[in-house]
Amino acid sequence: SAFLLQSEVCGDLIAYSTSPGDELFYINGNSVAKYVFCEALQRYHANGCTLEGHPGSNHCHLGLLTGRKLLQEDSRDESTVHDHNNYPRGEEHDSETLSAPKKVGVASAGAILACCVFICPCFYRKRKDNAHAVLAQDPNSMDSATSFEVNSPHEKIQASPFRVPPSPKFSNSPQLSRLGSVHLNLSQVARATRNFSPSLRIGEGGFGTVYRAQLDGGQVVAIKRAKKEHFETLRTEFSSEVELLAKIDHRNLVKLLGYVDKGDERLIITEYVPNGTLREHLDGQRGKILDFNQRLEISIDVAHGLTYLHLYAEKQIIHRDVKSSNILLTESMRAKVADFGFARLGPMDSDQTHISTKVKGTVGYLDPEYMKTYQLTPKSDVYSFGVLLIEIVTGRRPVELKRPVEERVTLRWAFNKYNEGSVAELVDPLMAENVDAEVLNKMLDLAIQCAAPIRADRPDMKSVGEQLWAIRADYLRSLRRG
Numbered sequence: 001s002a003f004l005l006q007s008e009v010c011g012d013l014i015a016y017s018t019s020p021g022d023e024l025f026y027i028n029g030n031s032v033a034k035y036v037f038c039e040a041l042q043r044y045h046a047n048g049c050t051l052e053g054h055p056g057s058n059h060c061h062l063g064l065l066t067g068r069k070l071l072q073e074d075s076r077d078e079s080t081v082h083d084h085n086n087y088p089r090g091e092e093h094d095s096e097t098l099s100a101p102k103k104v105g106v107a108s109a110g111a112i113l114a115c116c117v118f119i120c121p122c123f124y125r126k127r128k129d130n131a132h133a134v135l136a137q138d139p140n141s142m143d144s145a146t147s148f149e150v151n152s153p154h155e156k157i158q159a160s161p162f163r164v165p166p167s168p169k170f171s172n173s174p175q176l177s178r179l180g181s182v183h184l185n186l187s188q189v190a191r192a193t194r195n196f197s198p199s200l201r202i203g204e205g206g207f208g209t210v211y212r213a214q215l216d217g218g219q220v221v222a223i224k225r226a227k228k229e230h231f232e233t234l235r236t237e238f239s240s241e242v243e244l245l246a247k248i249d250h251r252n253l254v255k256l257l258g259y260v261d262k263g264d265e266r267l268i269i270t271e272y273v274p275n276g277t278l279r280e281h282l283d284g285q286r287g288k289i290l291d292f293n294q295r296l297e298i299s300i301d302v303a304h305g306l307t308y309l310h311l312y313a314e315k316q317i318i319h320r321d322v323k324s325s326n327i328l329l330t331e332s333m334r335a336k337v338a339d340f341g342f343a344r345l346g347p348m349d350s351d352q353t354h355i356s357t358k359v360k361g362t363v364g365y366l367d368p369e370y371m372k373t374y375q376l377t378p379k380s381d382v383y384s385f386g387v388l389l390i391e392i393v394t395g396r397r398p399v400e401l402k403r404p405v406e407e408r409v410t411l412r413w414a415f416n417k418y419n420e421g422s423v424a425e426l427v428d429p430l431m432a433e434n435v436d437a438e439v440l441n442k443m444l445d446l447a448i449q450c451a452a453p454i455r456a457d458r459p460d461m462k463s464v465g466e467q468l469w470a471i472r473a474d475y476l477r478s479l480r481r482g
């Protein structure tokens with residue numbers, strides 16, 4: 001099973017992942033030798049940060065308690081992370097400021113690997129190097145501390161499963177009841193989904209199950225139905241998604257059409273995007289393999305969607321869960337960013353550079369600086385986008401533990417190949433196409449800039465879109481040259 005443990009007791013971030021016979025160790029996102037990791041554990045323990053039962057103990061033979069329990073925090077709680085964001089939803093406080101658990105968050109999933117993340121006082125130091133210096137000196141710094149692929153909905157890092165959920169104001173919010181252009185009651189939903197027929201089920205995520213539904217007028221929509229067992233925990237996600245989706249309208253963002261909040265049903269109705277997810281296409285599950293031009297266009301579409309969220313939406317929105325399974329494709333292979341379950345409004349005041357909030361997102365795509373500082377900015381989406389770009393070029397997931405050790409963290413592998421000047425070896429082998437080396441270099445260069453460890457070194461999304469546009473023009477020119 002996979003592990004994720006978090007604590008704000010201390011300073012730095014330590015993580016490891018294991019699969020049978022394979023181990024990867026990290027401190028603050030840097031891949032480190034096992035003995036360095038074990039020393040960190042020892043010092044962590046010596047400094048009074050309790051490590052009862054955390055699985056790393058077994059690896060280092062520290063003689064600590066065994067068993068997969070939660071990392072215990074002594075006196076502090078999650079409310080020590082302050083949220084400076086004046087979230088404008090009145091009584092709908094951000095739950096992330098409210099919870100006060102004794103134990104801290106755990107997400108477990110998947111059978112292949114185990115990953116734990118926690119924070120250590122003795123290793124706290126501010127990284128002053130700029131990203132490129134860091135990259136040049138230590139390519140391992142490209143690793144994200146929790147870059148581990150797991151296949152369950154729980155791969156998402158929840159703020160804390162123990163957080164106190166806010167009380168959503170769906171039913172009595174006049175603003176919300178006017179949302180969207182599709183208004184359905186439960187019996188209309190039941191008819192449209194044939195009583196949530198399994199034959200209309202198109203997917204399953206952390207939030208719930210997604211159905212394809214045909215409305216009385218013939219319009220086809222997607223209906224997300226919250227899982228009842230996760231209902232309380234996921235109410236925030238649900239309200240966040242509805243609130244934010246309602247504000248946006250862009251061809252590269254999945255459109256909210258309506259919602260239903262009745263009894264114990266929470267449903268979100270969105271436009272139906274018929275051609276599956278980008279990940280499915282990269283995996284070859286959807287027939288024809290994407291050619292390079294399609295991959296470039298998809299990248300540009302995603303960049304445009306994110307630019308809209310960051311710059312042009314009524315209020316700045318940070319998506320926080322940019323990944324290939326959240327990119328939906330149309331029949332003409334244009335991309336739309338979906339799943340705003342973790343989205344947050346950006347800083348409200350112009351003098352604020354970030355909001356402080358607990359880490360959410362999906363392992364493998366998470367901005368290491370956000371993980372370390374809890375400071376969220378649009379640049380966290382840029383980091384995830386960098387990981388996504390590498391994924392689009394290589395076809396590989398952010399972490400592939402079944403590969404040889406030097407290839408497991410796709411970003412690091414790509415970075416090394418890029419440095420060696422062997423970019424051609426990075427190209428997805430399923431894509432039988434000789435892409436111009438210069439074009440590939442530019443694409444990789446951009447991806448690596450986006451995934452710089454320090455956010456100040458990442459470009460903003462608008463510039464990313466412009467650069468991709470220029471790369472596409474180069475690519476088309478290279479085709480004409482033959």
Ligand SMILES: Nc1ncnc2c1ncn2[C@@H]1O[C@H](COP(=O)(O)OP(=O)(O)OP(=O)(O)O)[C@@H](O)[C@H]1O
Nearest residue numbers: 153202203204205206207210222271272273325339
């Ligand atoms: N608007 C939509 N149109 C068509 N298919 C959709 C739509 N929304 C979701 N899906 C399908 O349903 C699946 C589940 O979507 P959902 O957003 O709930 O989860 P996810 O993003 O895959 O996982 P998680 O929410 O845990 O990140 C998607 O992978 C996709 O195949």
